[in-house]
Amino acid sequence: MKKKYITSILVIGMIAQIVFLSPMLIPPKDASAQVIRVMTYNIHQYYVLDPSDIEDKTGRYVFDELLKVIKESGADIIGLQENEGLRLSSGNQNGVAWLASQLGMYYYYGPATSEQIYGEAILSRWPIIQQEWKQYPRPEGIERGVMYVVIDSPIGQLNVFNTHFEIDRFKTAQREEANFLIDYVGDRKAIILGDFNTRSDENNEAYHLLYNRFTYGLVESGLHPNATEGFTSPAHAPTHKIDYIWLTRGDWNVLPDSYAIYGNPDASDHLAVLIELSS
Amino acid sequence: MENREINFGVVVRQTGLMLLFVALFNRFVSMTFVLNFTTAGVNSTLLFVFLTMSSFSIARIRLNEGINQNLYWLVWALFTFLSVLATIDNAILGSLASGLALQFMGILLLTNLDLASVETRTSLVLATAGQYLIYAILGGLYVFSTELGKSIYYLVLLVTTLSIQISPSTPIPKPGSLFLVYPYLNFLLLFLGVPSLVATWTFDGVLVSLIPLPIYIILLSVVMSLSALVAFIYPDLVNRLSFGIVAAMYSLALLDVLLLKLFVPVSIGLVIYIALSLISATRDVTIPMFKQMFFVQQFLITIFLFLYVSAGNWAFLPSFLGVASHGLAWFYLFLSGLLVVGSIALTRRYVS
Numbered sequence: 277m278k279k280k281y282i283t284s285i286l287v288i289g290m291i292a293q294i295v296f297l298s299p300m301l302i303p304p305k306d307a308s309a310q311v312i313r314v315m316t317y318n319i320h321q322y323y324v325l326d327p328s329d330i331e332d333k334t335g336r337y338v339f340d341e342l343l344k345v346i347k348e349s350g351a352d353i354i355g356l357q358e359n360e361g362l363r364l365s366s367g368n369q370n371g372v373a374w375l376a377s378q379l380g381m382y383y384y385y386g387p388a389t390s391e392q393i394y395g396e397a398i399l400s401r402w403p404i405i406q407q408e409w410k411q412y413p414r415p416e417g418i419e420r421g422v423m424y425v426v427i428d429s430p431i432g433q434l435n436v437f438n439t440h441f442e443i444d445r446f447k448t449a450q451r452e453e454a455n456f457l458i459d460y461v462g463d464r465k466a467i468i469l470g471d472f473n474t475r476s477d478e479n480n481e482a483y484h485l486l487y488n489r490f491t492y493g494l495v496e497s498g499l500h501p502n503a504t505e506g507f508t509s510p511a512h513a514p515t516h517k518i519d520y521i522w523l524t525r526g527d528w529n530v531l532p533d534s535y536a537i538y539g540n541p542d543a544s545d546h547l548a549v550l551i552e553l554s555s
Numbered sequence: 556m557e558n559r560e561i562n563f564g565v566v567v568r569q570t571g572l573m574l575l576f577v578a579l580f581n582r583f584v585s586m587t588f589v590l591n592f593t594t595a596g597v598n599s600t601l602l603f604v605f606l607t608m609s610s611f612s613i614a615r616i617r618l619n620e621g622i623n624q625n626l627y628w629l630v631w632a633l634f635t636f637l638s639v640l641a642t643i644d645n646a647i648l649g650s651l652a653s654g655l656a657l658q659f660m661g662i663l664l665l666t667n668l669d670l671a672s673v674e675t676r677t678s679l680v681l682a683t684a685g686q687y688l689i690y691a692i693l694g695g696l697y698v699f700s701t702e703l704g705k706s707i708y709y710l711v712l713l714v715t716t717l718s719i720q721i722s723p724s725t726p727i728p729k730p731g732s733l734f735l736v737y738p739y740l741n742f743l744l745l746f747l748g749v750p751s752l753v754a755t756w757t758f759d760g761v762l763v764s765l766i767p768l769p770i771y772i773i774l775l776s777v778v779m780s781l782s783a784l785v786a787f788i789y790p791d792l793v794n795r796l797s798f799g800i801v802a803a804m805y806s807l808a809l810l811d812v813l814l815l816k817l818f819v820p821v822s823i824g825l826v827i828y829i830a831l832s833l834i835s836a837t838r839d840v841t842i843p844m845f846k847q848m849f850f851v852q853q854f855l856i857t858i859f860l861f862l863y864v865s866a867g868n869w870a871f872l873p874s875f876l877g878v879a880s881h882g883l884a885w886f887y888l889f890l891s892g893l894l895v896v897g898s899i900a901l902t903r904r905y906v907s
Contacts (some may be wrong), residue, residue, distance in 0.1 A: 282561075282677055283788060289688050290780045296691035297773045322700075323589065330598060335589035335646035337700040364745060365588035365864045368581055370695030373769070377694055385768060390813075392867050392884060418870045 299377040310554060311531065312429060315351035316438070316469035316519050317539065317548035318358050321394070322371045324542060339371060341543040343378050349538040349550050352401040353427060355438035355469030359386075360395030372397045386423045386438075387411075393419050396438050402429045410460065412453045417446040422457055422470075431555035437461060439470035441482065450474060450482035458489050461524065467553070468522040471546065475516050476501050486522055493521035493551040496530035505535070508549060512541035519549050529554045561673055564722025569667055569678035571715030573736075574685055575638065576660050577744045578698045578708055579653045582641055583607065585699075586650035588864065596871055600647070604861055606654030608853040609661025614846050621727045622666055631719070634659035638712060642705050649699075665733045666726035675732060676835045679739070680787040683831065684780045686743060691776060731840025734849060735902060738894045739834060741856050745863065745891050760816040775820060782824040786831035793832040798903065802896045805829040809892045813885040826892070833899045840902050848901070855894060863887035
């Protein structure tokens with residue numbers, strides 16, 4: 277009798293799990309559009325940028341703040357970086373799935389936690405019909421990679437790449453990553469999102485490789501490559517930009533003045549970059 | 556299973572203690588990481604990691620005499636106080652308070668667990684399933700990330716405390732039970748604790764390439780709970796095979812999840828079922844030199860945990876730690892899992 281009683285508790289618990297997890301399966305509301313808003317956002321593993329003094333560190337997680345930033349932006353497609361929350365040291369949490377369920381979006385998690393990457397993921401208002409992730413060659417620095425998805429959008433199938441380059445101390449790695457990315461994109465008509473850790477105002481080889489191969493979303497929207505409006509880092513007092521949206525040359529119509537910055541230091545140490553595109 | 560009536564008050568208390576342990580441990584590790592997550596490298600707060608070893612505080616307990624009721628209540632009050640402090644948004648306070656609470660938690664677990672009783676065996680299964688349920692309710696987040704999560708934590712703390720009033724019992728240490736349950740709870744957090752964690756660990760498995768990821772996560776969650784349920788209903792199935800064969804099956808299943816990734820959902824189910832069943836089946840235990848053995852066990856857990864966490868952050872660590880951990884996260888998880896069956900094997904040598 278008591279065995280049946282406890283078994284019932286466990287079965288009810290199991291049903292409850294399915295009920296609570298099912299929001300991940302709810303298809304997003306239809307949001308057909310002729311203009312799409314794409315964004316790139318480094319989210320610093322879901323916790324607020326802490327001061328360097330350890331006695332002032334809060335360790336406060338900022339899921340609600342991130343959700344607010346993304347909602348305010350109205351972005352249709354978001355490339356996330358530093359989204360790996362499933363490490364024990366990050367609190368064992370699936371922030372990508374949570375954000376997707378809260379926004380009513382589809383998602384591709386990207387590299388598995390076991391890859392030991394800081395995380396790259398895609399959120400999309402429309403179904404993701406193809407997805408893959410590749411690790412960059414690593415002559416120095418830590419493991420890095422690039423993800424590729426095909427999104428079934430109202431303006432057709434979109435090839436979207438999302439990446440996070442090595443820090444600028446490792447120039448050789450950055451150059452190899454840029455060359456790998458250019459080869460990977462190939463002839464595809466594509467949108468390339470990411471934190472490239474390369475500054476336009478410095479003589480950075482990786483930046484120039486990308487600039488010569490793709491068009492820069494900021495420039496296409498009518499701004500100068502070194503425009504201060506594009507600064508994204510650090511979020512509390514931006515002095516440079518390392519987060520970019522690149523586009524394959526001649527393939528896209530960027531809406532004038534659509535380049536916009538979202539976010540604040542209470543959400544991440546980076547600001548988000550958004551542009552509007554039409555077919 | 557015994558014929559006597561099950562004491563649900565005790566089940567609630569023990570289940571609550573296990574859930575609180577896992578939550579506090581998670582808090583402790585993440586806050587200690589936050590304190591040390593800088594490009595400048597690690598700092599002295601990394602030494603907090605040894606607070607996970609509650610054998611320091613347990614060494615003060617006289618195992619054969621039971622625990623004085625006043626001491627028991629004092630430990631409980633301190634645990635509750637530190638437990639609440641640990642939820643405050645300050646990384647040093649969060650890390651230190653949760654680490655110290657784990658010290659007192661060790662004593663509370665020691666005095667509340669008894670694998671010879673149906674209550675502890677039931678609690679172990681309920682805590683395993685409950686852990687998944689909480690993560691499901693929170694949509695994949697952990698309890699200290701949102702106000703809802705913190706509310707759930709406080710609710711479990713309150714219910715656990717009330718259950719002591721409802722069904723008081725004499726706190727008599729059961730070292731053997733603690734010796735088996737402690738590594739399992741650590742393992743529950745490290746590897747089995749979160750459905751989505753296991754899912755991402757196994758993203759490159761065969762099945763996940765065939766079905767949508769959200770469905771895969773739900774499938775894994777159900778498989779894990781179902782395994783706990785089967786372990787509860789049929790705990791003696793493992794006794795039909797020799798311990799060596801069962802341990803080999805467990806190790807292979809673990810390796811499959813961490814490295815081979817061929818039959819992941821089946822392997823995860825096997826790992827949970829075998830671990831829970833073996834612990835339940837190893838009931839009457841008296842371990843000589845418990846304090847020393849428990850110290851070694853906790854030391855190993857701490858080292859494996861440290862190297863596992865280091866594997867993901869090797870770039871920020873001194874080079875020798877980077878070499879010892881880089882790319883080896885799976886290996887330290889595997890060792891943590893082996894420690895569960897290793898502890899069971901050791902304990903079985905002393906079964907009377």
